[in-house]
Structures are given as C-alpha cells and as structure tokens.
Amino acid sequence: MDQQTLELEAAAYRRLRDHLRTRTDVQNIDLMNLGGFCRNCLSNWYMEAAAEKGIEMDKMQAREIVYGMPFDEWKAKYQNEATPEQQAAFKESHKDH
DSSP states (O other): OOHHHHHHHHHHHHHHHHHHHHOTTSOHHHHHHHHSOOHHHHHHHHHHHHHHTTOOOOHHHHHHHHHSSOHHHHHHHHOOOOOHHHHHHHHHHTTTO
C-alpha cells in the first residue's frame, strides 16, 4: 500500500470515529441493525490491527480510543436500554450468524 492510500484511509477512519463520537444519539444496536457493525466492532478491529503489529491492547483500551472516553463512562452517559423493537430487529438481522 502506498503512503497516500494509507493517509487517506487513516483520515477516513478518523472522520468515521469522530462522527460516531458526536452522534451519541445513535445507539450501537441501531448501527448493528442497519449497518451490521457498531462502535464495539470498530474497536475490536482496531485492537486486532494493533495485535497484527505486535502492539498489546485490551478491549477496554481499544474502546476508549473509539469512544473517546472510558467505555463505562460512555455507557452511563449515552447508552439506552434497547427497545423490544430494536431487539427484534437485531435478532432478525443476525439470525444467520
């Protein structure tokens, strides 16, 4: 991969990360139901990329990078209980997984 592609992809990742940080009204279950991924998935991918480079990182460290704060703090401030409709949509969209 050339340097320009690397820089563009990194910039796109940062923009997505920052967008998700500001859209605290969008719940992870909504992201999962519509897009098949959420902030936790993004943090897992980040942690896996770190591991491929020999960088030790645990799940909570990766989540803090994506969420912009400790995960427990984000949950307390912004996460709502999933509605029955959201839960049903999640089951439907993930029944083959």
